[in-house]
Amino acid sequence: MKGPKCQYFSFDSGDRCRNCGYDFSLALDLPAPDLPIQDGTEPIGPFADFSLNETPSLPLFTGGDPDAPLVTPGATPRAPLAVRRTAPVAPRPAALRPKARRETGRIDRDPEPRLALDTADLGPPPESVPALQAAVPEPPVADGGPAPAPAGARLVGGVIDVVLVAGIDLLVVYFTLKICDLTFAEVSTLPMAPLLSFLFLLNGGYLSAFVAATGQTIGKMAAGTRVVPADPAAPVSERVTFGQAVVRAAGYLVSALPIGLGFLPAFFGQERRALHDRLADTRVIKA
Numbered sequence: 470m471k472g473p474k475c476q477y478f479s480f481d482s483g484d485r486c487r488n489c490g491y492d493f494s495l496a497l498d499l500p501a502p503d504l505p506i507q508d509g510t511e512p513i514g515p516f517a518d519f520s521l522n523e524t525p526s527l528p529l530f531t532g533g534d535p536d537a538p539l540v541t542p543g544a545t546p547r548a549p550l551a552v553r554r555t556a557p558v559a560p561r562p563a564a565l566r567p568k569a570r571r572e573t574g575r576i577d578r579d580p581e582p583r584l585a586l587d588t589a590d591l592g593p594p595p596e597s598v599p600a601l602q603a604a605v606p607e608p609p610v611a612d613g614g615p616a617p618a619p620a621g622a623r624l625v626g627g628v629i630d631v632v633l634v635a636g637i638d639l640l641v642v643y644f645t646l647k648i649c650d651l652t653f654a655e656v657s658t659l660p661m662a663p664l665l666s667f668l669f670l671l672n673g674g675y676l677s678a679f680v681a682a683t684g685q686t687i688g689k690m691a692a693g694t695r696v697v698p699a700d701p702a703a704p705v706s707e708r709v710t711f712g713q714a715v716v717r718a719a720g721y722l723v724s725a726l727p728i729g730l731g732f733l734p735a736f737f738g739q740e741r742r743a744l745h746d747r748l749a750d751t752r753v754i755k756a
Contacts, residue, residue, distance in 0.1 A: 615705055615754045618694040620736040623753060627732075629688030634672050641668065673718045681714035685756065695756040699742070705754070713749045720745025 471478050473496045477488035485492055642656065642664070651658060679686040684695040696717070698709055709717075724731025724744040731744030735753070742752050 615697075617739075617741040618692075618753045618755050620741065622692040622694050622755070623735055623741075626686070626688035626692030626694050629691050630676075630686050631688075633687055634675060637671065637675075638668050641671070673715070676718035676721070677711070677714040680709060680717060681711040682708075684708055689753075689756070693756045694753050696751050696753055699746070699750045699752045709749070709751055713751055717745050717749035717751055720748040723748065 472486035472488055472491055473493075474491040475486060475489040477486055479487055481487065484494065645659065645664065646653065646656065649659065676686060680696050684697060689695060696709055696714075697703070697705060698707055698713070720731075733743075735741050735743035735746070740752065746752055
C-alpha cells in the first residue's frame with residue numbers, strides 16, 4: 470500500500486497511512502494503467518537489420534583453409550632484443566704476470582680472480598715475503614716475562630687504594646650514624662658484627678671486581694701497574710680469573726696480619742711477589 474500524500478510504502482492494510490496518518494478514504498480511486506505487450510504499431514516479421522539468408526562475417530564461417538592461422542605476422546619481422554656482452558679482456562703484458570712479479574720482488578695482488586687450477590703453477594711464494602717479515606723486529610721478551618712493577622709504583626698504588634677504601638668506609642659509618650641519630654662518640658652502640666661484615670664485603674668487592682675486570686684498581690691505574698697471571702708463558706693481555714681476584718683480595722688479610730710482613734716480598738727479590746700474590750698465583754707488572 471502506498472500513501473498518496475507521503476509516498477510511503479507499506480505491506481499492511483488499514484484506513485490510514487502509518488507514516489503521515491492520511492485517511493485513505495479521501496483519496497481518489499484511479500483505474501490502474503493497462504500496460505499491453507503490443508499496441509499494434511510495431512512491425513510484424515523478422516528484424517530488418519538481420520537477414521538469415523546472408524552468411525554472417527564471422528571468423529568461424531569465412532571458409533577457406535581451416536589450418537590457416539587466424540593472426541598473420543607482418544612482412545618484416547621485428548629485430549630481436551640485443552644481448553649484453555662483456556667487453557673483451559685484453560691479455561696482460563708479460564711485465565705484470567705473476568712470474569715477472571716474483572722476479573722483480575714486488576708483492577702485488579692479482580687484479581683478476583683465478584681458480585685453484587690457474588694458480589697451481591705459480592710455485593712457492595716470492596722470497597721477498599720472508600725477507601720483509603724478518604725485517605720487522607719483534608719486541609724483546611724476557612725469559613721470565615714482562616718486568617715486575619717497581620716498588621715505588623706498587624707503594625703509591627697501595628696508598629691510593631687504602632685512602633680510597635678508608636674514605637668509603639668512613640662515609641658508610643657516618644651515614645649509618647645519621648640514620649640512627651647517633652654521634653661518633655656513640656659508634657660502639659652500633660651492632661659491630663653486621664657493620665664489619667658489610668664493610669668487609671664492600672672492600673673485598675672493590676678489590677676483586679676491579680682486578681677481575683681490568684686487572685687494575687683505581688690506585689693501580691694511577692700508579693701504572695696491573696695484576697696478571699704468574700705464568701711467564703701467558704700473554705700480557707690475559708686477565709686473572711674472578712676466583713684468583715677473590716683469593717688475592719682475601720690474601721691481603723694474610724699479608725697484613727703478621728705486622729704487614731707479607732707485603733715485604735713485593736719490594737725485594739727478582740719476582741717481587743707479595744704473600745697474597747703467591748696465594749692467588751698472580752704478579753704485578755708495569756701497565
